[in-house]
Every structure is written in structure tokens, then in C-alpha cells.
Amino acid sequence: xxxxxxxxxxxxxxxxxxxxxxxxxxxxxxxxxxxxxxxxxxxxxxxxxxxxxxxxxxxxxxxxxxxxxxxxxxxxxxxxxxxxxxxxxxxxxxxxxxxxxxxxxxxxxxxxxxxxxxxxxxxxxxxxxxxxxxxxxxxxxxxxxxxxxx
Numbered sequence: 142x143x144x145x146x147x148x149x150x151x152x153x154x155x156x157x158x159x160x161x162x163x164x165x166x167x168x169x170x171x172x173x174x175x176x177x178x179x180x181x182x183x184x185x186x187x188x189x190x191x192x193x194x195x196x197x198x199x200x201x202x203x204x205x206x207x208x209x210x211x212x213x214x215x216x217x218x219x220x221x222x223x224x225x226x227x228x229x230x231x232x233x234x235x236x237x238x239x240x241x242x243x244x245x246x247x248x249x250x251x252x253x254x255x256x257x258x259x260x261x262x263x264x265x266x267x268x269x270x271x272x273x274x275x276x277x278x279x280x281x282x283x284x285x286x287x288x289x290x291x
Contacts, residue, residue: 142172147182160171174205176278210245210252212290215269221256222265226279230266231255233280237287
């Protein structure tokens, strides 16, 4: 990510250190992860120690410090989804992509995470791809969803 784009985001928040989390969220939204160079630039521009910026970025699960896939896959493994077959959905994704939860595909197409709840328990098991919910998932339907992701 170019410094000019990072500077634009920082300027949007008037260069205030109190906006650190919002700035990191916006950088990640655009870049899909937070490279060391971006953290360094934010540190310099906000005059916040790099150790503090890294501490914030590593504390919150929403931030990725490693390259992430262009498409984020979340599988709900909460109680309701688990009881309705979430593990079979997860197994199918692992077979199709070669990824385990917490990993990113080598071609950077997908990143896979499990979550405790997506807030739509009645639709379980639930798969979320790029923020779009897919309910009542079964292995065959899971394969179709992933095949249709560009």
C-alpha cells in the first residue's frame, strides 16, 4: 500500500492518535491486511510509538498482520450451527481449498476463519463469504458457494 493512500486515510481522521483503530481498520479494509510498512507509516504520522501500533494491531482479532485472501470465509461453529453440521461444512471447505482455520490459500484467493456466532442461529449451519451469509449449509451447497466466488 502506498504512503500517499495511507496519508489520505490518516488525514481523513485529522491525524489524531485517538483514531488509531479506525485508521487501521480502513487500511485493512482496502489492503486486506496490515503490512509492517503501513504500521510504520501510521506510527510516524500519528506520532505513536510503533510498539503501541503493533500492540493494538495484534490485540484485536479483526486485524491481520499476515497477507489475507481476497475473499474472507467465516464458518460459524457456535452451538446451534455445530449441532446442525458446521463441522461437515468446515471439512468440505478444508478439502476444497486445502486450508485450515486461520490460514490463507497460497494463491491469496481465500482466508478461512471459524467464529463463535454470526447472529443468525436459525439459519445454521451458516457460512459467510465476504460478509454475505449463506444459511442451512450442507457440503454440496458449500462447494457451490465457493465455486461462485470470483
